Structure formats: C-alpha cells, structure tokens
Amino acid sequence: MTVSESNNTQDSGTKRTESDRTGSEGDFKRGSVHLQNLRKEFGDLVAVDGVNLKIESGEFLTLLGPSGCGKSTTLRMISGLETPTDGDVAISGKRVTAQSANSRDTSMVFQEWALFPHMTVGENISFGLEMDGVPEDERETRIADALEMVELSGYEDRQATELSGGQKQRVAMARAVVREPDVLLLDEPLASLDRKLRQHMQVELKDIQEELGITFIYVTHDQEEALTMSDRIAVMNDGQIEQIGPVDELYTSPETQFVATFIGETNLFEGTISNDGMSLQTDDGRFTVSIPHSADDSGRSAAVSVRPEEVVLKPYDDSSGYANEWTGTILDTIYKGSLKLYRIDVNGKHFEVERQINEETTNFAEDDEVTVSFPTEACRIILD
Ligand SMILES: Nc1ncnc2c1ncn2[C@@H]1O[C@H](COP(=O)(O)OP(=O)(O)OP(=O)(O)O)[C@@H](O)[C@H]1O
Numbered sequence: 001m002t003v004s005e006s007n008n009t010q011d012s013g014t015k016r017t018e019s020d021r022t023g024s025e026g027d028f029k030r031g032s033v034h035l036q037n038l039r040k041e042f043g044d045l046v047a048v049d050g051v052n053l054k055i056e057s058g059e060f061l062t063l064l065g066p067s068g069c070g071k072s073t074t075l076r077m078i079s080g081l082e083t084p085t086d087g088d089v090a091i092s093g094k095r096v097t098a099q100s101a102n103s104r105d106t107s108m109v110f111q112e113w114a115l116f117p118h119m120t121v122g123e124n125i126s127f128g129l130e131m132d133g134v135p136e137d138e139r140e141t142r143i144a145d146a147l148e149m150v151e152l153s154g155y156e157d158r159q160a161t162e163l164s165g166g167q168k169q170r171v172a173m174a175r176a177v178v179r180e181p182d183v184l185l186l187d188e189p190l191a192s193l194d195r196k197l198r199q200h201m202q203v204e205l206k207d208i209q210e211e212l213g214i215t216f217i218y219v220t221h222d223q224e225e226a227l228t229m230s231d232r233i234a235v236m237n238d239g240q241i242e243q244i245g246p247v248d249e250l251y252t253s254p255e256t257q258f259v260a261t262f263i264g265e266t267n268l269f270e271g272t273i274s275n276d277g278m279s280l281q282t283d284d285g286r287f288t289v290s291i292p293h294s295a296d297d298s299g300r301s302a303a304v305s306v307r308p309e310e311v312v313l314k315p316y317d318d319s320s321g322y323a324n325e326w327t328g329t330i331l332d333t334i335y336k337g338s339l340k341l342y343r344i345d346v347n348g349k350h351f352e353v354e355r356q357i358n359e360e361t362t363n364f365a366e367d368d369e370v371t372v373s374f375p376t377e378a379c380r381i382i383l384d
C-alpha cells in the first residue's frame with residue numbers, strides 16, 4: 001500500500017473507554033494483543049519463527065532488534081497487511097488471523113509518513129474519516145482535536161508539502177489516531193528525523209500514548225529510543241523473541257548473550273563453570289572469574305556479563321580487595337557526555353569501563369598501567 005494505513009472501522013462516534021468487553025473467546029481487555037506461535041515464511045526464508053507475545057491493553061511495547069530480524073513482518077501480521085504462514089493473532093480477545101486489515105481496530109504509522117502531497121493537512125487527516133462515513137461537522141471537531149494533540153492547531157489548510165519532517169510525522173500521527181483505533185502500530189516512525197528532533201518526538205509520542213491510553217506497538221532498531229519510551233521491550237533476533245521485559249530488567253538480567261550485548265555495553269567472559277560452582281574458567285584459559293556460587297550450574301558452559309559501570313579502576317599498585325582483580329593498560333578513552341569510557345587491555349582482552357567524568361578516578365590517561373576489578377555480585381551468569 002502507498003499510504004499510511006488507517007484500518008480502523010469502528011463506529012465513528014465510538015469513544016475509547018477503559019472498560020472491559022466480553023467476547024466470544026472469554027474475558028479480555030480492549031486493545032490487548034495476543035500472538036501465538038506466529039510464523040512467516042517468504043519462500044525458503046523464515047522471517048518470523050514462532051513468536052509468542054501477550055501485550056496488555058494500554059501498554060507501550062517495543063519490538064527491538066537488528067535489521068532483518070522480523071520486526072516489521074511481525075507488525076504487519078498484527079495489522080493484517082501480511083498473512084501468517086502459521087499461528088494466530090488475537091486483538092481485544094478476538095481471533096483476527098483470517099480478517100482483512102481494514103476490519104481490524106488498528107492503525108499504522110510508517111517511517112516514510114506517506115502523506116498525500118496534493119492535499120492539505122486537514123484533508124490528509126479527514127480522508128480516513130470520510131471513508132468511514134463520519135459526518136462533516138464531527139470530522140471537523142475530531143480533526144481539530146487530533147491536531148491539538150500533536151501541537152499543530154491551525155495547520156488544517158497548510159499543504160502537506162509545506163511541512164518540515166517533524167511536522168509531517170505529527171500529521172501522520174494525527175491521521176492514525178483520529179480514527180480512534182484500539183491499537184496503534186508504529187514502524188520506525190522517527191527514523192528519518194535528525195537526532196535532536198527524534199529525541200523530542202520520542203517524549204511527545206510517549207505523552208500522546210499516555211493521554212490516549214491506547215496500546216502502542218512500536219518497532220525500532222534503536223535501543224536508546226526503545227529505552228526512552230517503552231513499558232516493556234521484546235528483543236528480537238533472527239525471527240524470534242529472545243527476551244521480553246521492562247527496560248531495567250533487560251539491562252540488569254539479560255538471559256542471552258545477544259540481549260546482554262544489544263541492550264547497553266558489556267564485558268563478556270565465555271567459558272565453563274567450575275565443578276564447585278564458584279568460578280568460571282574462560283575457554284581461552286586466560287581468566288578465572290569468581291562468580292556468585294551456583295552449584296546447580298557447575299560444569300556448564302556459560303558466559304559472565306559485567307556492565308562497564310560495575311568495573312572499578314585503581315592505580316597500578318592499589319587494590320579494591322574484590323575477588324576479581326587484574327592489572328591492565330589503558331588503550332584509549334572516549335568522552336560520552338557526562339561519562340568517560342575507558343578501553344583497557346587486560347591479558348589480551350579488551351575491557352570496557354565507564355566512569356562519571358567528575359569522579360576522581362577519571363584522571364587516567366592512555367598507556368597508564370591500572371588495576372581493574374569487580375566484585376562477584378557484578379557478575380550476571382548467562383547459561384548457554
Ligand atoms: N515481502 C517479502 N518478501 C521476501 N522477503 C521478505 C519480505 N519482507 C521481508 N522479507 C525478509 O524477511 C526478513 C525480515 O524482514 P523484516 O522487514 O521483518 O525485518 P525488520 O526487522 O523490520 O528489519 P529492518 O530493521 O531493516 O526494517 C528479512 O530477511 C527480509 O529480507
């Protein structure tokens with residue numbers, strides 16, 4: 001399709017409420033989305049490989065993952081623009097897998113906005129309402145309300161071509177929400193905006209979602225964007241969901257090496273847990289890392305993840321007293337706003353260490369010899 005689809009066919013006068021509806025398949029909340037064993041094949045290629053996901057009514061859920069991992073395909077199966085090879089989609093408790101896109105209570109916003117260039121802002125937003133048969137006076141009120149929400153009041157008569165990128169994206173949002181969908185699907189809607197505007201729009205989108213109280217399913221490959229806006233993030237890799245959870249949980253308790261490295265930076269030690277469950281010996285034989293005791297996992301192949309801010313730096317002849325301590329050489333330092341990132345060579349492995357720039361310990365320079373350490377509690381064990 002060529003336009004930013006609005007698939008909503010609710011009665012024009014329907015106002016969104018938080019009340020439950022009871023459907024043929026049991027109790028559910030309006031706007032909830034349930035994916036069961038969702039699969040999509042394109043010829044030999046498996047784009048989405050058995051996705052199971054329950055999204056709550058009113059939740060801001062983000063599908064996050066690298067290019068080609070199946071995010072857009074998953075979103076398009078929720079909207080009905082793509083038919084699953086297998087599995088089911090339920091919206092508001094009703095199975096909609098076999099239903100067409102325009103009979104689902106969803107609207108979609110795309111990266112490229114796809115406004116009609118020959119129309120005004122008002123006509124762009126009005127288009128879907130006219131298709132739904134909404135009377136003119138009601139259309140005018142709803143368009144004005146939608147424009148107010150995206151802070152473009154008074155822009156009704158402006159040509160779509162006479163807008164900045166950020167304004168076009170707001171009009172695309174207004175066009176999607178004006179039809180009062182139960183679920184709004186957004187596929188990298190801010191990707192074409194510059195960094196400053198993108199950050200501004202992230203906050204605005206989150207505000208709009210909270211104001212509307214409707215379910216947002218948001219696709220991005222930008223972890224910072226996902227962390228800023230989401231209630232929960234589903235991290236996708238290779239057609240599957242690796243882990244789903246609130247932002248802080250994904251950061252502090254990654255369950256796979258992929259999640260540990262995709263959400264934030266980390267120091268990974270891959271190896272085998274000792275028979276007494278007290279340490280991990282790296283495969284290359286260079287490190288023995290003391291870990292929180294894990295008797296059940298003794299002898300298992302695993303990785304230890306240690307976040308850069310958990311690593312302590314001391315001068316060469318100083319000790320932190322932590323169980324894990326080595327000497328190393330500073331390779332380089334990178335400023336990241338209020339943080340300073342050190343890359344340190346320890347035994348041939350490159351450690352990443354992060355410090356606030358106002359901390360005393362930031363006074364290290366390239367080629368300095370240092371003591372690098374972290375406590376066993378900083379170790380997150382990820383079993384293979
Ligand atoms: N219509 C199609 N025909 C054939 N292959 C497709 C089609 N649509 C998607 N694919 C393939 O399916 C896989 C998943 O694509 P998808 O667009 O869902 O990825 P994505 O996670 O959205 O990536 P990106 O971040 O680059 O947008 C990719 O390998 C892609 O090439």
Ligand SMILES: [Mg+2]
Nearest residue numbers: 071072073187
């Ligand atoms: Mg995509």
